[in-house]
Amino acid sequence: MKKKVFLVLVILMTLSLIGIIFVQGYYISNSVANKQDQFTFNVKKGLSSVSKEIGDEEYRDVVTKIRDLLRQGVAVNVDTTAFIDLYIKQDISNTDETLIYRNGILEENYKLSSAIFDIGLDSVSIKKIISKNETKVYKSSSLDGTETTLFKSGETNRTEDIDFEPLYLKYSSRRPIHKRINVEKIDRLIKLQLLQDDIDIDYEFAVYNNDLATKVKTENFNYENAFMSVPFFDNKNENNYRLLVEFPDRKEFIWSSIIGMIILSIIFTTIIIVAYSSALFQLIKQRQISEIKTDFINNMTHEFKTPIATINLALDSIKNPKIIDDKEKVQRYLHMIREENKRMHAQVENVLRISKLEKNELNISKDRVRLHDLIEDAISHVELIVEDRGGHIETSLKAATSTVLANETHFTNVLVNILDNAIKYSPEAPIIQVETINVGNNVLVNIKDHGSGMSKAVAKRVFEKFYREHTGNVHNVKGHGLGLAYVKRIVDDHHGHISVESEKDKGSTFTIKLPLIS
Known part of the structure; x- marks a missing residue:
């Protein structure tokens, strides 16, 4: 495959992979956004249902009470929570007259300090009731325009057509919110509504009036963390109640779903x-x-x-x-x-x-040998070549112990290959230094030359099979890149380690570490 074609294919595949990753990220981001929108919609729907159900229930209770009064022959017109007018209508059968009995009751509440009464309470509530009675006689013909607000005893069939909204608004506008609803009921209704949409997480809620807290709220509600609010008791008067709710674990719940x-x-x-x-x-x-x-x-x-x-x-x-x-x-x-x-x-x-090493077909038997003997044998193989080129080999065998478990033939070849490598890559007269030292339970062999050396990039790959540093078309150094690959495989098979330190134009140092045996 041509280099340009290969490069184009790599670029296209890389771009495709990046595109797939971005598509996945975009899809996940959209999924999170959709889950958030769905969660918001379900919560809003549930809170609206709770608000409507509580308001409708209160309205039904008020209307039921009024209907009960009407069935008893009592007409009710509520001006305020404190003033109640009771009307009783009675037709006179012998004459064309109707009697209207009106009883107005004004209720006033007072609170007195307990300092006045030694009864052990913080305050005493006193209720004062002022009654106002009135009886009027009307001609029956003159009551046609007022019959819609006056109800005869026993006549309940017309109450179905009455608009109770004004009565309900006046009744509810002055009642404290904590007397109209309690926390337990709101909590039960919210929980039921949320469970219908599989939302089963902790929440806190509160009822606020014109951004002021009321007594209806849970203990841990935090206004700053409120997630959503809906109108509560939307009764079109001066009260502006809102039901607020917060979900401490909202983000975890949304992420857990996907x-x-x-x-x-x-x-x-x-x-x-x-x-x-x-x-x-x-x-x-x-x-x-x-x-x-x-x-x-x-x-x-x-x-x-x-x-x-x-x-x-x-x-x-x-x-x-x-x-x-x-x-x-x-x-x-x-x-x-x-x-x-x-x-x-x-x-x-x-x-x-x-080839045999890679297939594990090369039989390497190991015996107790003195590493110093192998070094001297290897030097004898290349000594004449070194001397012929005007160089020399210096030895410093300082290791007190050099007994190792090794194959004499193969390990001698290892040392010869390294020495031959040092000779080949020495442009001038080869000067080679061979040193041994003991480090712990190991013996180190350092083979140093002062030749052409190699770069760090080449040093990292010098033990690879077939690898040789590119020198263009110049074949001034013989070899085919197998010597050091063979060296590494044999050293590894002896449970040793080989490394190289080199600097361009300053030579190389090969270090072999082998475990000692007693």
């Missing part, structure tokens, strides 16, 4: 993000592996091309009649063929070893 949907949305979105990230990571990794394999094939081709060319030249030289009889030159060319063949064989063996 928390399941939110959790599922988060889970599925997380799965999509993880799957997308994993797929993207795998795609990028596959591209990197593809590039690395391409570099590996190029490097392998270059590595094999030189020895093959050398072998061909040596064979052609041996065929030359002038050289075939020269045993010294023939031996020299045969030695070159053998060395180049060994070199190609070693490269193939590295590839096979890595």
